[in-house]
Amino acid sequence: xxxxxxxxxxxxxxxxxxxxxxxxxxxxxxxxxxxxxxxxxxxxxxxxxxxxxxxxxxxxxxxxxxxxxxxxxxxxxxxxxxxxxxxxxxxxxxxxxxxxxxxxxxxxxxxxxxxxxxxxxxxxxxxxxxxxxxxxxxxxxxxxxxxxxxxxxxxxxxxxxxxxxxxxxxxxxxxxxxxxxxxxxxxxxxxxxxxxxxxxxxxxxxxxxxxxxxxxxxxxxxxxxxxxxxxxxxxxxxxxxxxxxxxxxxxxxxxxxxxxxxxxxxxxxxxxxxxxxxxxxxxxxxxxxxxxxxxxxxxxxxxxxxxxxxxxxxxxxxxxxxxxxxxxxxxxxxxxxxxxxxxxxxxxxxxxxxxxxxxxxxxxxxxxxxxxxxxxxxxxxxxxxxxxxxxxxxxxxxxxxxxxxxxxxx
Amino acid sequence: xxxxxxxxxxxxxxxxxxxxxxxxxxxxxxxxxxxxxxxxxxxxxxxxxxxxxxxxxxxxxxx
Numbered sequence: 433x434x435x436x437x438x439x440x441x442x443x444x445x446x447x448x449x450x451x452x453x454x455x456x457x458x459x460x461x462x463x464x465x466x467x468x469x470x471x472x473x474x475x476x477x478x479x480x481x482x483x484x485x486x487x488x489x490x491x492x493x494x495x496x497x498x499x500x501x502x503x504x505x506x507x508x509x510x511x512x513x514x515x516x517x518x519x520x521x522x523x524x525x526x527x528x529x530x531x532x533x534x535x536x537x538x539x540x541x542x543x544x545x546x547x548x549x550x551x552x553x554x555x556x557x558x559x560x561x562x563x564x565x566x567x568x569x570x571x572x573x574x575x576x577x578x579x580x581x582x583x584x585x586x587x588x589x590x591x592x593x594x595x596x597x598x599x600x601x602x603x604x605x606x607x608x609x610x611x612x613x614x615x616x617x618x619x620x621x622x623x624x625x626x627x628x629x630x631x632x633x634x635x636x637x638x639x640x641x642x643x644x645x646x647x648x649x650x651x652x653x654x655x656x657x658x659x660x661x662x663x664x665x666x667x668x669x670x671x672x673x674x675x676x677x678x679x680x681x682x683x684x685x686x687x688x689x690x691x692x693x694x695x696x697x698x699x700x701x702x703x704x705x706x707x708x709x710x711x712x713x714x715x716x717x718x719x720x721x722x723x724x725x726x727x728x729x730x731x732x733x734x735x736x737x738x739x740x741x742x743x744x745x746x747x748x749x750x751x752x753x754x755x756x757x758x759x760x761x762x763x764x765x766x767x768x769x770x771x772x773x774x775x776x777x778x779x780x781x782x783x784x785x786x787x788x789x790x791x792x793x794x795x796x797x798x799x800x801x802x803x804x805x806x807x808x809x810x811x812x813x814x815x816x817x818x819x820x821x822x823x824x825x826x827x828x829x830x831x832x833x834x835x836x837x838x839x840x841x842x
Numbered sequence: 843x844x845x846x847x848x849x850x851x852x853x854x855x856x857x858x859x860x861x862x863x864x865x866x867x868x869x870x871x872x873x874x875x876x877x878x879x880x881x882x883x884x885x886x887x888x889x890x891x892x893x894x895x896x897x898x899x900x901x902x903x904x905x
Contacts, residue, residue, distance in 0.1 A: 815872020819856025
């Protein structure tokens with residue numbers, strides 16, 4: 433009998449789990465543990481509205497603590513999980529003021545998310561509570577506020593990382609009046625699961641705003657200097673003077689606290705296609721990788737909508753014993769004012785075609801195909817055509833047997 | 843029941859319009875426009891579904 437559900441992690445996936453457990457009619461106790469002091473907030477806004485300064489932290493809030501209380505969700509911010517003991521069915525937490533606490537569960541949902549990856553040239557410094565020297569990373573609201581405070585007109589900002597996050601940070605820094613360089617080891621700029629297919633489009637957006645893009649440029653060190661504050665050093669011996677350095681080198685599942693739990697497989701928290709990890713243990717969001725029924729491999733979550741759908745899926749399973757379909761990926765970005773929307777399985781595509789708009793214009797809609805089947809969409813500044821094509825895509829992807837045909841063609 | 847939308851959080855995915863085009867529309871930038879903030883009782887489920895499908899959690903349905 434499950435009378436007490438403990439959700440470890442109060443960001444997108446954990447919050448969705450707690451809410452949907454209640455929504456599906458669970459009447460027992462629901463405890464929601466958050467490592468940060470903030471109420472649950474919109475993480476995608478960090479690299480957009482928060483860095484731009486158009487939102488105050490309050491506007492990123494997803495839900496008020498009072499709303500959670502009204503739902504009968506026992507939200508405990510500032511309680512970081514440090515250990516799980518499956519024999520006694522307890523989670524041990526640490527709070528900066530309260531200290532250690534022990535939380536008993538009948539079922540536990542692990543939703544501890546991911547941490548920013550720290551490149552070897554930006555090691556963590558305990559004294560400064562950030563990488564040394566002052567290389568910033570962006571994952572939490574506190575990170576974003578710290579960086580936003582550094583994005584000052586005319587400052588020289590170097591963003592290291594050629595993925596979507598790097599492009600978004602470069603875009604926000606430019607809008608704040610900084611002089612921005614976007615650098616990284618990769619041969620081009622990538623857009624999530626679409627990889628380098630849109631590199632030229634991204635380069636053009638950056639070039640139009642005078643962002644200097646250096647690809648194939650591996651950073652090996654960042655050193656303090658007398659002139660500009662830092663010298664970013666590359667493998668080929670070149671250097672780049674910078675006042676602010678931000679590393680956007682991806683994220684790693686935050687599962688170190690599970691090290692002795694027996695729940696990790698080669699360091700990863702693996703769940704089945706419905707979020708089940710072990711007896712009474714579930715996982716959602718970026719902490720875990722769910723088994724993808726289309727490919728038979730485990731995939732990271734990666735995006736907010738998938739995190740929400742995983743949370744709801746586990747919530748319904750816990751509260752009502754219902755199994756939900758495997759989530760279909762969706763993500764969006766905003767880079768120098770261009771709105772990008774992406775849906776479906778871009779990773780398994782073997783061809784891409786233009787569906788609307790123009791290759792050379794800022795408006796374009798691309799269809800991704802795996803064999804004979806549509807598997808994904810990417811829209812640039814075409815929200816309405818995206819919506820209309822997406823209805824057909826979702827129908828195709830969720831149609832019976834879609835998993836089978838994707839498997840055959842991937 | 844009332845519906846509230848946070849337009850500055852909207853990402854123009856259009857999921858809300860797909861499930862309830864009598865309650866939601868999109869402007870030329872794709873951002874959500876609320877057609878009906880106080881819908882009939884028989885549209886409550888659709889409003890809730892739109893809120894739950896919104897990738898940006900930009901729609902709130904309040905009792």
